[in-house]
Amino acid sequence: MVSVLLTISILGTSPSETMAQGTNASNATGAANATGTAGGGETTVVMPLGSSASTGGQGYEPDQSTVSPGATIVWDNQDNALHTATSGNPDTATPDGKFDTGLVGANQRSKPVTMPTEPGDYMYFCTLHPFLVGTVTVQ
């Protein structure tokens, strides 16, 4: 464990940091979660700035999250528009009631939203911008 931490800190200060940062951002979040409260770190999904524009190419970050049954996820809205993370069928924008952040204001975080206990893939979307699509895998 100590050597792993050393390796990470060495990598973190190496010249390749800039390159590694993009791909490791989600790993870093995972590591932070792992050191949180025992047995249940909190997962955070970002709604990035610009994600209200259909042409922006900015979706939920990450757009795929894997959690254990009944875990909670917080959506962090860093955009300047309202968003939701609402489970259901994005193609028809039909909520299925499995989970829903409700409206999350600009630069606000959702309350912790409890995921289903049944293992599976759950698609979700923003009810205001249904082109915003993500998946939660419960396993």
Ligand SMILES: [Cu+2]
């Ligand atoms: Cu939205």
